[in-house]
Amino acid sequence: MSKREPVAASSLTVSLRDVPRRVGTTRSYELQWHVPAGIGTPMMAIREGALVPVTVDITSIDEGVLVRARCQCDLEGQCVRCLDDIVQEADVDESVVYYDQQPEGDEDALVISAHDMLDLEPMLRDAIVPLIDPQPLCGPDCQGLCPHCGERLDDLPEDHHHEVIDPRMASLAQLLDDLNVQDGQDRG
Template sequence: MEGVLVTGTARAGLEGECVRCLGPITDEIEVDLQELYVYDDQQHDPDEDDEVSTLQDDLLDLEPLLRDAVVLALPFQPLCGPDCPGLCPECGARLADDPDHAHEEPVDPRWAVLKEMSEPGAQIHQDDTRQ
């Protein structure tokens, strides 16, 4: 026996922000833990001290182990949902809350013709000079 082998499962609550819409996220993750805590009076290479977990007065500190496991398991780019539409590029509103909102904005004159053509009932003007 050179120490205590800790194995277990930890569940942690998560709180964060969606990377697309900045909306709040709450979630839960479960991580598996395994770590050998060696007795502190053991002779070990001081160079490895950073990587070796030690028992302190028969107590072991789970926090670093837990923190590392949870951080590794965190999603890289958390989303509030798989189809989060993000924010409106015009006003920053959350599109998930207000998916149909629109802006009355002046149409670039170069696109105005296209807009007329795409409106219901619009007819494409034929070239009048051709007869």
């Protein structure tokens, strides 16, 4: 049996007091997550303050509760090649067991607090970060920036180029130019 309950906005903390403890019973919640800073990586992240709807199903099991959280969020960042702004959609569907008591030999297991409260933000953070591309691109064929003028190569004509002289050879190039000018004066 499932019943959907609204929970206060900006809250990813759920009380288990309203969840029936009969094994197999599920209670569903619709949460509004006000995203804090730092959900992501330096290259891509969810915008701080974004409001993300989260659907949570809590099912009673023998050892505690099974929590399933689902949401869609926009990851914002910059292309690592051309620095254009990009937005990628992430679909999160994560299930985690919260135990009534710490299981023996499993220090990483999540345990229900003494107040029967669950904070789901760490669960969502841990589900979102692996979805982030560590080298996000605006497109698979992005050529990046011109190393000389800094313009996007995708926006420049194909014959775009710069005459670049190695700084170690600049004095020789100047000497060659001077000799060519002098040679032209001698002939004239």
